[in-house]
Amino acid sequence: MKARVHVMLKDGVLDPQGEAVRHALGHLGFSGVEGVRQGKVIELDLAATDKAAAEVEVAQMCDKLLANTVIEKYTVEIV
């Protein structure tokens, strides 16, 4: 079973990496970009076969390792 985790900075947390990308895109001539946020995507191959249990386990992985929940939010998707 595969799981995909998205980790993004919470709204309101400054994202300097995204800002840098927005500036660079402007310099390259892409003028219609109003905002950029950059985050991580983590794809996991899991041995588990129970979808609900896998979702709970991946959420625990996020809380313990994959995301810094003080400033980041995550979403888990089983694919």
Add this chain to the structure above:
Amino acid sequence: MKARVHVMLKDGVLDPQGEAVRHALGHLGFSGVEGVRQGKVIELDLAATDKAAAEVEVAQMCDKLLANTVIEKYTVEIV
């Protein structure tokens, strides 16, 4: 209009960051993780209103800046 870009290393390209995550998850007791690949997700706020044109423009951004197409693949999703 919002666009979401996923940038992942191509299959076959070694992903040391993903491997490090896999090892760390193992040490934390998550034994059922068989593989991890880590990539970037970039969310763009666009002034464009034409979905097809926006998709083409974002693909150009990927080719020019957001992805290293020698070793990375990307997908563009208009949301």
